[in-house]
Amino acid sequence: MATIYDVARxxxxxxxxxxxxxxxxxxxxxxxxxxQILAAVRRLNYHPSAIARGLAxxxxxxxxxxxxxxxxxxxxxxxxxxAVLQGVLSGAAAAxxxxxxxxxxxxxxxxxxxxxxxxxxxxxxxxxxxxxSDLIPTLARLDLPLVAVSWSPEHFPIPSVDADDAVGARLxxxxxxxxxxxxxxxxxxxxxxxxxxxxxxxFEQVLCENGIEPRPEYVLxxxxxxxxxxxxxxxxxxxxxxxxxxxxxxxxxxxxxxxAAREAGVAVPDRLSVVGVDDRPLAALMNPPLTTLRxxxxxxxxxxxxxxLRRIVGEEIEAGPHLLRPELVVRASTAAVSxxxx
Amino acid sequence: MATIYDVARxxxxxxxxxxxxxxxxxxxxxxxxxxQILAAVRRLNYHPSAIARGLAxxxxxxxxxxxxxxxxxxxxxxxxxxAVLQGVLSGAAAAxxxxxxxxxxxxxxxxxxxxxxxxxxxxxxxxxxxxxSDLIPTLARLDLPLVAVSWSPEHFPIPSVDADDAVGARLxxxxxxxxxxxxxxxxxxxxxxxxxxxxxxxFEQVLCENGIEPRPEYVLxxxxxxxxxxxxxxxxxxxxxxxxxxxxxxxxxxxxxxxAAREAGVAVPDRLSVVGVDDRPLAALMNPPLTTLRxxxxxxxxxxxxxxLRRIVGEEIEAGPHLLRPELVVRASTAAVSxxxx
DNA sequence: CTTGACAATCGAAGCGCTTCGACGTATCAT
DNA sequence: ATGATACGTCGAAGCGCTTCGATTGTCAAG
Numbered sequence: 129m130a131t132i133y134d135v136a137r138x139x140x141x142x143x144x145x146x147x148x149x150x151x152x153x154x155x156x157x158x159x160x161x162x163x164q165i166l167a168a169v170r171r172l173n174y175h176p177s178a179i180a181r182g183l184a185x186x187x188x189x190x191x192x193x194x195x196x197x198x199x200x201x202x203x204x205x206x207x208x209x210x211a212v213l214q215g216v217l218s219g220a221a222a223a224x225x226x227x228x229x230x231x232x233x234x235x236x237x238x239x240x241x242x243x244x245x246x247x248x249x250x251x252x253x254x255x256x257x258x259x260x261s262d263l264i265p266t267l268a269r270l271d272l273p274l275v276a277v278s279w280s281p282e283h284f285p286i287p288s289v290d291a292d293d294a295v296g297a298r299l300x301x302x303x304x305x306x307x308x309x310x311x312x313x314x315x316x317x318x319x320x321x322x323x324x325x326x327x328x329x330x331f332e333q334v335l336c337e338n339g340i341e342p343r344p345e346y347v348l349x350x351x352x353x354x355x356x357x358x359x360x361x362x363x364x365x366x367x368x369x370x371x372x373x374x375x376x377x378x379x380x381x382x383x384x385x386x387x388a389a390r391e392a393g394v395a396v397p398d399r400l401s402v403v404g405v406d407d408r409p410l411a412a413l414m415n416p417p418l419t420t421l422r423x424x425x426x427x428x429x430x431x432x433x434x435x436x437l438r439r440i441v442g443e444e445i446e447a448g449p450h451l452l453r454p455e456l457v458v459r460a461s462t463a464a465v466s467x468x469x470x
Numbered sequence: 471m472a473t474i475y476d477v478a479r480x481x482x483x484x485x486x487x488x489x490x491x492x493x494x495x496x497x498x499x500x501x502x503x504x505x506q507i508l509a510a511v512r513r514l515n516y517h518p519s520a521i522a523r524g525l526a527x528x529x530x531x532x533x534x535x536x537x538x539x540x541x542x543x544x545x546x547x548x549x550x551x552x553a554v555l556q557g558v559l560s561g562a563a564a565a566x567x568x569x570x571x572x573x574x575x576x577x578x579x580x581x582x583x584x585x586x587x588x589x590x591x592x593x594x595x596x597x598x599x600x601x602x603s604d605l606i607p608t609l610a611r612l613d614l615p616l617v618a619v620s621w622s623p624e625h626f627p628i629p630s631v632d633a634d635d636a637v638g639a640r641l642x643x644x645x646x647x648x649x650x651x652x653x654x655x656x657x658x659x660x661x662x663x664x665x666x667x668x669x670x671x672x673f674e675q676v677l678c679e680n681g682i683e684p685r686p687e688y689v690l691x692x693x694x695x696x697x698x699x700x701x702x703x704x705x706x707x708x709x710x711x712x713x714x715x716x717x718x719x720x721x722x723x724x725x726x727x728x729x730a731a732r733e734a735g736v737a738v739p740d741r742l743s744v745v746g747v748d749d750r751p752l753a754a755l756m757n758p759p760l761t762t763l764r765x766x767x768x769x770x771x772x773x774x775x776x777x778x779l780r781r782i783v784g785e786e787i788e789a790g791p792h793l794l795r796p797e798l799v800v801r802a803s804t805a806a807v808s809x810x811x812x
Numbered sequence: 813c814t815t816g817a818c819a820a821t822c823g824a825a826g827c828g829c830t831t832c833g834a835c836g837t838a839t840c841a842t
Numbered sequence: 843a844t845g846a847t848a849c850g851t852c853g854a855a856g857c858g859c860t861t862c863g864a865t866t867g868t869c870a871a872g
Contacts, residue, residue, distance in 0.1 A: 129587075129613065131858055142822045147860055155862095156819055178588035179524040180858030183827045188521065190570060190590075204546055204556045214546045221573035226590070228532060228570035231563035246520035247471075248532075248568070271471065410755070473828055484852045489830055497832095498849055522828030525857045 130172040138168040150176065191220055191436055192249035194230045196257030203229075207408065208425055212255050212277055215429020223437050225250075237266040245270055251436045253429075259283050273439035277432045280322070281447035287439065288449040289432045293323050296421045296454035297330035297375075300403045303419070303456055304373040305338050308465040309401060313346040313371035315360045315381050321352075324377055327405070331375055346371055350381065357384025365392045365400075372400060372465050379404040379411050382418055386461070397463035407457055416460035424452040472514040480510040492518065533562055533778055534591035536572045538599030549750065550767055554597050554619055557771020565779050567592075579608040587612055593778045595771075601625050615781035619774045622664070623789035629781065630791040631774045635665050638763045638796035639672035639717075642745045645761070645798055646715040647680050650807040651743060654682070655713035657702045657723050659694040666694075666719055669747070673717055688713055692723065699726025707734045707742075714742060714807050721746040721753050724760055728803070739805035749799055758802035766794040 135146050141161065148155045149165045168174075182188040193216055195203045204210050220227045228249055234240045244252060244267060251273035257263045264284045267274055276288040304312050314331045317324035328347065335342055345367060350356035357376060361384060364371055376382035382404030389396050396402055396416055404411060404420035411418040431450060439445050477488050483503065490497045491507045510516075524530040535558055537545045546552050562569045570591055576582045586594060586609060593615035599605045606626045609616055618630040646654050656673045659666035670689065677684055687709060692698035699718060703726060706713055718724035724746030731738050738744055738758055746753060746762035753760040773792060781787050 129589075133858075143859075144823075144861075145821055148821090151860080153860090155821080158820065161820080175584050175587035177525075177858055178590040179521060179530065180827090181860075182521040183519075183525050183829090183858080184860045186827070202556065203559055204552045210546045210552050214544065217545055217571060217573055220571075221575075224574075226570050226573055228568050229559060229562075231559055231568055232566075233563075242517050245471075245517035248520040409751070413752070475828075485829075486831075486853075487851055490851090493830080495830090497851080500850060503850080519828055522857090523830075525828080525859090526830045528857070 130174040132174070132176065134172055135165065135168050135174050138172060139164050141165060186247070188248065188250055189224065190226045190228050190249045191216075191433065191440075192228050192230055192244070192252040193255065194234070194244075194252060195255045196234065196261070196263060208423075209255060211425035212429040212432075215426040215431075216253060216433050217429075218426075219430040219433030219437075223433075225433075225437065227253075234261065234263050237262050241266055241270070244272060251275070251440045253277065253432055253436055254279070273436060275432045275436040275439065275445070277428050279449070281449055285447040287435055287445040287447050289428050289435065290449045290451055291423050291425070291428065292451035292453050293326045294330050295451070296405065296423070296456075297327040298334055299454065299456045300405065300421055301331050301334040301375055303458070303462065304375060304401060304403060305334065305340070307373070307401060307462060309371075309373035310340050310465075311343075311346070311369065311371045312340070312373045312375060313348070313364050314375045315348045315350050315357055315364075315377055315385070317350065317352040317377040317381070319349045324349075324352075327375075327377055350377070352378045352380055354380045354384040354387070357381030358388045359384070361385040361388035362392065365389065365394055370394075370400075373462070374400060374402045376402060376404045379406045379408040379418065379420055382420065382461075383410065383414065386414055386418070397461050398466060401462040401465070403456075403462055405454075411457075412459065414461070419459045419462040420457055421454040422457050423454050427452050472516040474516070474518065476514050477507065477510050477516050480514060481506050483507060528589070530590065530592055531566065532568045532570050532591045533558075533775065533782075534570050534572055534586070534594040535597065536576065536586075536594060537597045538576065538603070538605060550765075551597055553767035554771040554774075557768040557773075558595060558775050559771075560768075561772040561775030561779075565775075567775075567779065569595075576603065576605050579604050583608055583612070586614060593617070593782045595619065595774055595778055596621070597771075615778060617774045617778040617781065617787070619770050621791070623791055627789040629777055629787040629789050631770050631777065632791045632793055633765050633767070633770065634793035634795050635668045636672050637793070638747065638765070638798075639669040640676055641796065641798045642747065642763055643673050643676040643717055645800070645804065646717065646743060646745060647676065647682070649715070649743060649804060651715035652682050652807075653685075653688070653711065653713045654715045654717060655688040655690070655706050656717045657690045657692050657699060657706075657719055657727070659692065659719040659723070661691045663694075666691075669717075669719055692719070694720045694722055696722045696726040696729070699723030700730045701726070703727040703730035704734065707731065707736055712736075712742075715804070716742060716744045718744060718746045721748045721750040721760065721762055724762065724803075725752065725756065728756055728760070739803050740808060743804040743807070745798075745804055747796075753799075754801065756803070761801045761804040762799055763796040764799050765796050769794050 132143055132146055136143050146165055149157055149162050195209055216227055232243050254276045256278040268286050274286050276286055278290050279288040281288050316328050332342055348360040350360050374385055376385055382402050385402050389400050394400050404418050407420045407422035411420045435445050474485055474488055478485050488507055491499055491504050537551055574585055596618045598620040610628050616628050618628055620632050621630040623630050658670050674684055690702040692702050716727055718727055724744050727744050731742050736742050746760050749762045749764035753762045777787050
């Protein structure tokens with residue numbers, strides 16, 4: 129493989145001149161010289177080595193990506209991380225950066241730090257790191273530019289992006305309120321999860337803002353799973369005065385709810401409106417198609433990448449979190465409350 | 471950031487000794503020396519630069535991945551490439567390699583070759599390159615180790631892996647034959663696609679092997695899409711003597727077929743058995759759950775990576791194609807032909 | 813006819829690491 | 843005692859590129 133030395137020998141010019149030409153450097157060059165060099169480059173089929181250049185410039189034009197919480201065996205199969213990754217790839221592509229996937233799973237600072245200290249990438253994107261691990265604090269200490277996706281800077285202040293769960297929940301609940309519902313139930317995800325707590329808090333707040341008195345029996349803590357949605361919806365429907373609308377903590381819960389409603393002979397949306405969160409591919413295929421919140425996962429990846437690239441060029445980025453709004457996708461599982469049940 | 475020079479200064483030993491210790495090199499080292507060096511490394515929080523090492527060794531411990539046919543905006547959202555990528559990540563992780571995603575879309579040799587000549591990666595995985603592009607021939611000329619996924623080496627002989635479409639199709643059709651079906655129809659994907667042609671050829675061959683006379687009206691050329699499956703199945707069901715079984719070119723076609731059968735009041739599997747190809751997530755959720763071929767996409771990614779790593783260490787790899795068997799997932803859309811319709 | 817100023821190019825140092833021949837010392841058999 | 847060995851370490855070259863002060867030539871202004 130040809131090196132820059134070969135070009136030098138072939139043309140008789142010095143390395144510096146050639147480098148200057150190739151990188152459209154600041155020094156003036158005679159047109160004839162430039163042409164000769166470019167011709168030799170083509171003739172020799174010369175391409176600069178990214179590695180050597182990386183050494184000299186201390187810049188690799190590559191961003192790293194590391195998945196925190198996801199199992200390494202399913203990094204990309206999971207809809208969330210696939211969407212984020214896609215966003216990252218688009219963002220990086222737009223700036224001419226490549227992205228390298230760190231495949232090693234994070235163990236702890238002592239064991240895993242090494243991989244990230246090798247200056248292989250110009251910066252690092254961390255996707256959904258666990259709050260209980262030392263990953264972020266450790267990496268933040270390296271002088272590597274760092275941006276996290278789905279991380280609360282309260283835990284440790286680094287630039288972060290996330291979906292605006294509060295706005296999303298508000299969108300969903302206000303949609304139900306706007307349809308005239310006042311007997312609105314909520315099935316949460318596991319109460320240990322931040323998202324579950326935020327959604328629940330906003331749910332109660334929006335009811336309150338609209339003068340709707342909260343009923344404890346309408347708020348059920350569950351899990352982000354279809355089985356939980358199914359079981360808890362059955363319980364709701366068996367109430368003496370069942371709700372006319374349900375804000376499901378996510379789509380899986382909503383799927384379970386639709387199932388339970390069907391079994392109980394409760395028509396959706398005629399007698400029960402259901403709204404989910406996430407817009408899983410299946411949501412549109414439900415019967416009826418599910419009204420749900422579409423999360424801006426891909427946009428998160430893109431935004432995170434843009435922020436990281438700005439950090440890489442030295443700009444200061446505030447920790448944020450930089451929040452992106454989910455979008456309410458209204459389908460057929462929600463409708464105005466009907467007079468006879470309201 | 472500490473460099474190896476700092477370690478040298480700190481300990482008083484030479485670079486070569488330190489390098490030898492750090493890489494567990496071939497030279498003997500006094501235990502005391504080793505300890506001092508390792509202590510200094512820890513104290514200075516020194517980590518070798520992957521870039522500098524890459525320059526010296528001409529090896530980066532990184533494999534590149536490039537998606538050929540897929541739109542860059544959906545590289546990972548697509549089930550096929552996500553699964554392959556997942557396999558690649560697992561395979562690379564097992565060997566301690568990272569994988570860098572080339573984000574730039576392939577245009578043509580002149581424009582895009584540069585990115586791959588920069589020795590940034592030790593080898594390259596190309597996923598589903600288009601047969602009508604100069605991608606593979608161009609990259610093969612570089613001295614970069616190369617392995618392709620879903621590429622027929624007949625077009626250009628490089629090591630390749632692929633799903634064994636012929637075996638898969640045989641599995642599907644023989645399943646129907648084994649259930650006693652003799653009036654078996656086939657709806658193909660776009661006849662321009664190799665997979666569609668292979669599946670059709672095997673379909674006809676298996677019928678022939680089993681003494682079933684082919685009926686031209688039972689073989690319909692379509693497209694890998696639900697709409698095509700729907701329309702063509704209607705046509706099949708309207709035949710004076712409709713088929714009792716359908717080998718759908720893929721799951722989308724099968725979904726359309728189920729829809730058409732339902733509309734026509736034809737019970738599946740009682741009056742029509744349907745088998746698809748791909749095992750999309752939806753397949754299991756159909757009514758009835760679809761019998762289909764599960765493609766070994768993730769395994770393809772892993773195998774390709776393993777082959778590439780062997781090439782990287784200098785082993786010769788035969789072009790293959792190295793084929794992996796799909797697996798027939800029998801669900802409820804196929805059943806023995808019933809006496810009254812056979 | 814100087815003197816800047818600028819254009820065009822060169823040279824050498826540096827980026828951080830690996831490799832391998834060379835160079836002492838101990839150790840050992842002879 | 844004396845080469846021959848093996849041990850432990852060093853030094854210098856090399857990987858392929860960028861950068862920037864230094865150098866040479868050219869031309870217009872003074």
